[in-house]
Amino acid sequence: MKKVLVASICLGLFVAFPSHSSAAAKKFKNCTELNKVYPGGVALPGAINAGGTTKQTPKYDKKLYEANKKSDRDKDGIACEK
Numbered sequence: 001m002k003k004v005l006v007a008s009i010c011l012g013l014f015v016a017f018p019s020h021s022s023a024a025a026k027k028f029k030n031c032t033e034l035n036k037v038y039p040g041g042v043a044l045p046g047a048i049n050a051g052g053t054t055k056q057t058p059k060y061d062k063k064l065y066e067a068n069k070k071s072d073r074d075k076d077g078i079a080c081e082k
Helices: 002-016 031-037 062-071
Strands: none
Touching: 031 062
16 A cells, blocks of 8 residues: 555656656747857757857757757857857
8 A cells, every 4th residue: 555655646746747858949039039048059969169169158958959950050060159
């Protein structure tokens, strides 16, 4: 009986508080909007800027980059870098 109660509580917490990774990544309208939230842009993990040095460090997040990769003009794995 105790095991059933513990399992029920754990399941209830899992359903009530889903993991952050299941949420959809925000798709921004353009780089101006994206840079308000992420001043250095968003990047694939391990991406290296093809355009040289930047002033800001990007947010490394695969899902976020994939949602906004249309804004990666130089196709280096970093969207809206500054």
